[in-house]
Amino acid sequence: MTEPDLGSLLEMLYAYQGSAILMGSHELGIYEVLSNGPLNAQETASALGSAPRSTMLLMNACVALGLLHKIGDEYANSPLAADFLVPGKPGYLGRVVTKEQEFYQPWGRVSHAVREDKAQLPPMTARLEKTPDTARNFLLALHDLGLLNATALPDHIDLTGHKKLLDVGGGVGTFSILLAERNPELRAVVMDLPQVRELAEQTIASCGLGDRIEFQAGDYNAPSLGEGYDVVLLSNILHDNTEESCRQLLAKSYRTLVEGGLVVINEFFLSQDGASPPVGAIFSLLMMLENQGAAEYPVEQIKGWLLEAGFVDPVAHRLPDPSPMVVVVARRG
Numbered sequence: 001m002t003e004p005d006l007g008s009l010l011e012m013l014y015a016y017q018g019s020a021i022l023m024g025s026h027e028l029g030i031y032e033v034l035s036n037g038p039l040n041a042q043e044t045a046s047a048l049g050s051a052p053r054s055t056m057l058l059m060n061a062c063v064a065l066g067l068l069h070k071i072g073d074e075y076a077n078s079p080l081a082a083d084f085l086v087p088g089k090p091g092y093l094g095r096v097v098t099k100e101q102e103f104y105q106p107w108g109r110v111s112h113a114v115r116e117d118k119a120q121l122p123p124m125t126a127r128l129e130k131t132p133d134t135a136r137n138f139l140l141a142l143h144d145l146g147l148l149n150a151t152a153l154p155d156h157i158d159l160t161g162h163k164k165l166l167d168v169g170g171g172v173g174t175f176s177i178l179l180a181e182r183n184p185e186l187r188a189v190v191m192d193l194p195q196v197r198e199l200a201e202q203t204i205a206s207c208g209l210g211d212r213i214e215f216q217a218g219d220y221n222a223p224s225l226g227e228g229y230d231v232v233l234l235s236n237i238l239h240d241n242t243e244e245s246c247r248q249l250l251a252k253s254y255r256t257l258v259e260g261g262l263v264v265i266n267e268f269f270l271s272q273d274g275a276s277p278p279v280g281a282i283f284s285l286l287m288m289l290e291n292q293g294a295a296e297y298p299v300e301q302i303k304g305w306l307l308e309a310g311f312v313d314p315v316a317h318r319l320p321d322p323s324p325m326v327v328v329v330a331r332r333g
C-alpha cells in the first residue's frame, strides 16, 4: 500500500459529507422525481414538498458529485443515478442506501463503541420486533448485496449428488435460491427468525422455487440445528457472532450433517492479520458496531475452527473481483 498523503487524509475526513448528500437526496426522492425528465430546482421542490432554496443547494452538490447533471437551470439524473438510484430499475440499490443510513449514526459513535466494546445497534431479534420496517429493508438490502457480490458463489461449490441443504440464518433465501437454480436436484430449508418468514416466502416464490425451498422458523443458538442434511450453508453468519458462538455453530453444523456432507461458509475475505483488504478490515469494525462481541474472522481462523469441529479438507475460494467474498468448504469425514 502506498503511504497516504495529506490529500488522502482530507478526503477521508470529508467523505461522510458525500455519503450524507447521496443518502439525503435519495431519501427525499430526487432521483425518482427526475426519472420522468429534467426539472429546475423550484419544480423539483414542488414535487418533493421541500424548500426550494435548500433543494437547489442540495441538487448543486449532487451535480458536483456526478449524481446529477445541470443544463441551464434544469437538473437531470446522471447515468449512474439513472441506473442505480431510481426505484423500479433492475439495478436499483435504494434498499442498500437506506440500510447504510441506518448505520450512519452508529458509525458516528465508533470511539464510544471501542471504549466500551459495545455494539451500537440492538440484536436482530429486537430490531425485527421494534423497528420492523427498518429490519425488513435490511434483509432485502442483504438480498440485493448478495446478488451484487456473490452470484459467482455456486461456481465454487460442487453440490453434485447433494440433495438437502440447510441455510442457517438464510434471510430471505438469497443463497438457497442461487444454489437451487444451479443444482436442479437440490432442495433447501431456509432457517431464520419467525418474523422473516413472510419476506422469505415471497422472495422464494417470486423466483419460482416455492416447491424446492421451504422456510423454517428457528433459532441457530438452539442446541440442535436439525439432522439429515447433506449441506449446511452459513452465509454471512459467522461475522455476526462471537468466536465462541462460531465454534458452537460449526460443531452443531457437523452434527446436523450426514457423513460426507459439506459445510459451506460465505464471508468477507480478511487477511490473517485482520488489516486487509480495506473492505474486509472496515467490515470487521462494522460488525463490532452491529453485533455484540462480533467481528469478521480471517480465513485461516475459520479453517482452524472447522478442523476443531471434526471437518476435513477445508478449502477457501476467493470470489472473483470486485467481490469481497470468500467461500470456505469443508467435509464431514
Ligand SMILES: C[S@@+](CC[C@H](N)C(=O)[O-])C[C@H]1O[C@@H](n2cnc3c(N)ncnc32)[C@H](O)[C@@H]1O
Pocket (backbone or CB within 6 Å): 124, 125, 139, 142, 143, 146, 168, 169, 170, 171, 172, 174, 175, 191, 192, 193, 196, 218, 219, 220, 221, 234, 235, 236, 237, 240
Ligand atoms: C447477516 S444476515 C445473513 C442473511 C443471509 N444468510 C445472507 O447471506 O444474506 C443474518 C441473518 O441471520 C438471521 N438471524 C439472526 N439471529 C438468528 C438466530 N438466532 N437464529 C436464526 N436466524 C438468525 C437474521 O434474521 C438474518 O437473516
